[in-house]
Amino acid sequence: MLDDQQALIDLDGVQKEISLELLDDVAVGDYVVVHVGYALGRLDPEEAERTLALLGEAGLEAAR
Amino acid sequence: MKYIDEFRDGATARRVAGAIAAEAEPDHHYHLMEFCGGHTHAIYRYGVQDLLPPQVRMIHGPGCPVCVLPVGRLDMALSLASRPEVILCSYGDMLRVPGSGGRSLLKARGEGADVRMVYSAADALELARRHPERQVVFFAIGFETTTPPTAVAIRQAHSEDLENFSVLCNHVLTPAAVANILDSPAAREIGSVPIDGFLGPAHVSIVIGTHAYERFAEGYRKPVVISGFEPLDVMQSILMLIRQLNEGRAEVENQYTRAVTRLGNVKAQDLCAEIFEPRSEFEWRGLGVVPDSALQIRKEFGRFDAERRFDLTYAPVGDNRACECGSILRGVLEPTDCKLFGTACTPETPMGSCMVSSEGACAAYYQYGRFRQPVKSATA
């Protein structure tokens, strides 16, 4: 976290400064979706896992 | 990278493709429009179309911000750039689009205009602070994803009383364009593009939420699935659309649950509503004049509106006749239907906006898809 609603994010080891002005209550360690230098939304790791699980199931159904 | 690589796994993609092939009825057609240029890019880049059975066809939509800006609006920026006091800045791709007479902002720069590429609206603001003696104009384009950052910049300029900053606002609205495609008589006449369902945009939906699409499901009986950007997201969303169509459902479903909510980013929406108001009409390349499809800066912030400050008026200008971007943006033609594709028009020497942006169908097709075409037509 930097001053003035700015934050440093890690993009696969590359650090980049972005603005948090469009998002409230972001904490260190959160995943955010960034567009033209602004965090637009949060990324929910639990939902990501759920989607991956569904993708796995779609594959299984096809294999049946 | 976390939460990206997992959504690009090739083996899973083939399994989902198997499910799609198994569930798509052989005697139905599934014409699915991916609205967003980011999806168009992903579909070409990862060869998604090649993983689909022939009755499932992806139609590319107008969701590429650089592509849909009409020549007349670009000409307004070009005329501003020719004023000696002006520093005109915009996102990189915008500088390469040919305006009237094939003249781009980059060409104008070559002729002496002060045109600069910025990465964000905040960079434009910073230029204005650093050059108080100049007029800095931010040529703002884009859908609901780039609008909130522009709103932040205008509010900031307002609180700093930054007199030499203004915005040439070209922000457009996704739902208005979807509605236009669904009910414009012009599109129906020329098009005969029967669209069975929509793949809804990823980033735009983070901002506006899934509820913005509910009227399409209810009013037009078209299923909408909001999809993430990665190839597996797109594949899964296609499967979800096929299931809806098979079951006769028309609902808004959300595949991109890891980032999109029903209400979207309300903070960003409120900020945009504070700074902008709807424009009664706006011309789109490809779609023509669409009512209530764009935003303008509210009177209260009018001093930051470049159209007021420099007394600009919009004059429509016809597209380069040989360029088929308009029909491609309506989903009526494919890039290879254009005579200039890959010959006179390439990403190095773009003749139309669809070849400039990586989200444009022509550029995506040129980069990833053109070697596939002969195979496809040989089997067709």
Ligand code: SF4
């Ligand atoms: S190939 Fe070039 S000229 Fe043809 S439609 Fe695409 S952008 Fe326009």
